[in-house]
Each structure stands twice: as C-alpha cells, then as structure tokens.
Amino acid sequence: MVNEYYILKAILLAQENVRKGCGGPFGAIIVKDDKIIAQAVNTVTKDNDPTAHAEINAIRLACKVLKTFSLEGCVIYSSCEPCPMCLSAIYWARIDKIYYSANCIDAAQAGFDDSFIYKEMTLDIDKRKIVEERLCETEGKRPFELWQESKNKIEY
Amino acid sequence: MVNEYYILKAILLAQENVRKGCGGPFGAIIVKDDKIIAQAVNTVTKDNDPTAHAEINAIRLACKVLKTFSLEGCVIYSSCEPCPMCLSAIYWARIDKIYYSANCIDAAQAGFDDSFIYKEMTLDIDKRKIVEERLCETEGKRPFELWQESKNKIEY
Secondary structure, three states, X not given: OOHHHHHXXXXXXXXXXXXXXXXXXXXXXXXXXXXXXXXXXXXXXXXXXXXXXXXXXXXXXXXXXXXXOOOOOEEEEEEEOOOHHHHHXXXXXXXOEEEEEEOHHHHHHOOOXXXXXXXXXXXXXXXXXXXXXXXXXXXXXXXXXXXXXXXXOOOO | OOHHHHHHHHHHHHHHHHHOOOOOOOEEEEEEOOEEEEEEEOOOOOOOOOOOOHHHHHHHHHHHHHOXXXXXXXXXXXXXXXXXXXXXXXXXXXXXXXXXXXXXXXXXXXXXXXXXXXXXXXXXXXXXXXEEEEOOHXXXXXXXXXXXXXXXXOOO
C-alpha cells in the first residue's frame, strides 16, 4: 500500500482517540513488508503512564508481536513528528524509517511542548531545567565492568 | 536518607541485573518524601522491549503505585546518566531532579551509545541517520483541531 494510506490511518487513529476521550491526539502504526504489525494511540492519561505515547505503545506492541527487541526492517507512521522520547525509542528499536504528518510546531500550538524538550537536549547538563547531579562516580563504573566481564550477557 | 544511599542502591540493582543475566547494567529508583516509590532495572532483552530501560520501567511503576501520570515531587536516582529517551520521559513525567552516577562516556565505552542518539537530536531532521519523511501535512492538523475543540479531554 502507498505510504499515504498508512499515514492517513495513523491520523484517523489519533482522531478517534480524541473523540473517545482516551488520550492525546496521536496515533502510530508499525509496518513490515507492507503488513501492519502494530497500531497504537496515546494512552498517557488512560493508563497513568507518561511514557505511553503512540509511538512507544506501537513499538512495545510490535516487539511483542514479533517476539524481538529489534524492529529492523520495520517503518513507523506517526500522525505527528516524534517527540525526543519517541525518536530515541525509534533509534533504540532500530526502525528503518519514519513517516510523520503534523510537526512539532503544530504539536506545540496544541499545547504539547516537544520542542522545549528538544531544546533541552541540546544544552549542557548544567544548563537544563531539570537539575542533574552526579554522585559516586567510581562506584557507578562497576556495573559496566561486570557487564564487560559477563559471559551470559545478551547484547542489544 | 542521604542521596548517596539511594544512588548506591541503584548501582547495586544494576550489578545484580548483570549477575542474573536479566538485562543491561542499569538500575533506577524513584523516591518521594524520602520513601522509595519504585525501583527497576533494564529489561530490554528479557521483555523484548527496547523501551524497557531502568528509568522508563521505574517511571511506569511509580505512576502505577501513585495512580498518576505526573511524578511532581519525586526525584530519580539512576546508576547511569539517562539516555535521551529516558531524559525526555523524565521531563514528561515532571520529575523534580535527577541523580546519576556513571555518565554517557562510561556507557559508550561499555557499548551503549547514548551519545550517538544525543548527537542525532541536535541535528536538523534531514541530517539524521534515520530518514524522516513528512506526508499529508493538512490532514495531520485535524487531530489537534479536534483536541482543541474537545470538551472531555484530560490535559497532561
């Protein structure tokens, strides 16, 4: 199916989610070999889960369906440009390509300030709004040492 | 309890996770009013979920425990500097402050390339490794219009 079909379907999911009062105006679909593997909407308020954006929900569902933690060979269609959390999740999931419709300016106008978080990412740690304090540097290296020594680790 | 207590506990969780072969070398704890609300480890490979970083797991659990999608008044202790996905999730969850131990350089040395994703965030969309293509711009604004018109929405 053409890409427009899947993106319009993601947009319809987003609209339906608002109409039903189930969560934010966002929908996402993950497709592999021209087959829909997972479709999801934003369920932040319904599920009391600030990470439950449409793309994150779709990634989690697609991985469950495909029984894997890597979505190589998959593409994602999102009704809106992914926020930094979702974009990073797409990188971690190794998705091949992103199609989106609304952008982060449209999102900000509707009260979803992804662009604020994008800007925070580009700042040095000590300039960010949420303060980050480093403690116990030496002890913090130990888990990585154990990881590198470990014989039974599954890399990802 | 002093901050060092909680961060060392998060580090111990990370170490235990490696020893058990359950997932990546990461642990996180969410504390409110000097009480542990949630503690979690990385379960990416165990749960087939690329979003199941320690901080994301801890946020989801804390929200479940507190029955809310906002963790205002909470602080997070993470064995490692949060990756961009987790940092954004911390912003969305409205956590007050982040304590961490290892940093993204330590993580990269152990094979976890958070800094690559941080760099991607700072690039213009057309310069990023994962291609993002915009489609159906006009239709994509409709979910936001519905959201703004909606009387029964729960803002977050």
